[in-house]
Structures are given as C-alpha cells and as structure tokens.
Amino acid sequence: MPKPFILASASEIRGQLLRNAGLDIEIKPARIDEGAIRASLEAESASPRDVADTLAEYKAMRISSGNPGALVLGCDQVADFKGAILSKPETPESAGKQLRMLSGQTHKLLSAAVLYADGEPKWRHVGVVQLTMRPLSDTYVSSYLERNWESVRHAVGAYKLEEEGVRLFSRIDGDYFHVLGLPLTELLSFLIETGELEI
Numbered sequence: 001m002p003k004p005f006i007l008a009s010a011s012e013i014r015g016q017l018l019r020n021a022g023l024d025i026e027i028k029p030a031r032i033d034e035g036a037i038r039a040s041l042e043a044e045s046a047s048p049r050d051v052a053d054t055l056a057e058y059k060a061m062r063i064s065s066g067n068p069g070a071l072v073l074g075c076d077q078v079a080d081f082k083g084a085i086l087s088k089p090e091t092p093e094s095a096g097k098q099l100r101m102l103s104g105q106t107h108k109l110l111s112a113a114v115l116y117a118d119g120e121p122k123w124r125h126v127g128v129v130q131l132t133m134r135p136l137s138d139t140y141v142s143s144y145l146e147r148n149w150e151s152v153r154h155a156v157g158a159y160k161l162e163e164e165g166v167r168l169f170s171r172i173d174g175d176y177f178h179v180l181g182l183p184l185t186e187l188l189s190f191l192i193e194t195g196e197l198e199i
Contacts, residue, residue: 002196003117004070008063013162014075014182021188023197028067030059030074038085048080049126052112057121064116071196072116077181079156081107086157092145095158099144099168102157104135106171109156111178113187123190127183129174136168144168 002024007015010029018025034055041051053076060074079086081102089095108130115123136144144164145152152158152165159165161172161179177184191197 004067006063006067006070006072008059008072008074011075011181013180017177017180017182017184018073021184028063030062032058032062034076038087042085048078048083048085048108049110049112049128051085052076052078052110053114053124053126056112057114057116057124060114060116060121061119064119068118070117071122073113073187074116075111075113075182077109077111077156079107079109081105088156089153089158092149095145095149095152096141098158099133099136099141100138102133103141104133106130106132107157109174109179111181111183113183115187115190123187125183125186127175127178127186129172129178131169131173131179132171133168134170 005023005025007018007025007027008030010027015025015027037055037058038051041054046054055076056074058074059076060072064070064072086098089098108128111127113125114121148164151163152160159168172179175185188197192199
C-alpha cells in the first residue's frame with residue numbers, strides 16, 4: 001500500500017499537476033513565517049536558490065513532523081533578478097514596478113521542492129528557468145494589471161505564464177513545470193525509482 005502523500009502548499013496549480021499525474025494527494029498548507037525566514041536568510045547573504053530551497057524544506061518539515069508515515073512535499077518559488085529576490089507583489093503599484101524593472105531584461109525563476117518522510121528529508125530539487133521579457137510600454141503594464149491583478153497578486157514577478165502573462169516573454173529556457181512552481185518530472189522519477197509509484 002503506497003504511503004499517504006501530502007502537499008504542504010495551498011497552491012492550486014501544484015495540487016492540480018500532482019493529481020493530473022495520477023497521485024492521490026492531501027493538501028495541508030504549512031503555517032510558517034515566510035517573511036521572517038526570508039529576511040533572516042537574506043541578512044546572511046543567502047543566494048536566491050538557497051532561499052527557495054530552505055523555504056520549501058521548512059514547509060515539508062513542519063507538516064511531516066505531525067504526519068508520521070506520510071510523504072510530505074514542500075515547495076517554494078522565487079524570482080531572481082540579478083541576484084535580488086522578487087517577492088509576490090503586495091499592491092498593483094508594486095506589481096507595476098516589478099514588471100517595469102523586468103521589461104526587456106532576463107531573469108530566473110527558481111522552483112524548489114523538498115520531500116520529507118518521518119521528519120527526514122528524502123529528496124530535493126531546484127529547477128531553474130531563464131525568462132526574457134519583451135520591452136513593455138507603461139500603457140500595457142497598466143492595462144495588463146487592471147485585467148489580471150487578482151490572479152498575479154499571488155505570483156512572483158507579477159505574471160503567470162499559464163495566463164496572459166505568456167505574452168510578456170520573447171524567450172523561455174527551461175522546463176514548463178518549473179515555471180508553474182513544481183519540478184514534476186524529477187519528482188515523479190524519484191517516486192518511481194524508489195517504488196512509491198508504479199510504471
């Protein structure tokens with residue numbers, strides 16, 4: 001009998017991707033103070049990659065401690081622009097500022113996932129995608145945010161590629177699942193190799 005599988009995230013898209021891949025999952029969002037953890041890591045000059053990995057691990061660890069016998073997946077995604085981390089925008093104004101800064105530039109999306117079982121890490125991966133944004137006019141940025149604010153307020157970089165945000169980019173180098181915030185192929189490979197999933 002396969003182990004219970006818990007996603008320690010409220011992300012609808014991650015849950016949908018896992019279910020679409022045939023996993024029977026339970027969703028239990030981890031309650032951690034992401035802002036405090038991120039601030040502490042940044043004060044120690046941690047790289048964006050390490051920040052994403054550490055936040056994913058905290059989420060998995062928190063839920064795993066109360067769910068013995070289950071596989072628990074923690075995830076986090078950060079946008080890395082020239083070594084600086086972009087957070088989810090708090091207001092349409094901050095979203096506009098992010099988009100104008102990224103306009104015509106290349107940045108990275110880092111999608112970290114850490115799998116825990118019985119309070120111990122069993123697997124981890126950080127997927128990296130490079131994205132080049134088209135030059136955007138101020139008029140378009142404003143109208144884009146008017147149409148999409150309720151959705152992109154939950155997205156690092158103030159865009160979602162599965163929606164109108166795909167129009168913002170001239171080039172995307174990397175795995176589409178990483179863009180969506182989950183290194184899905186790598187996770188499934190681990191689960192199959194360890195006998196947790198049949199193939």
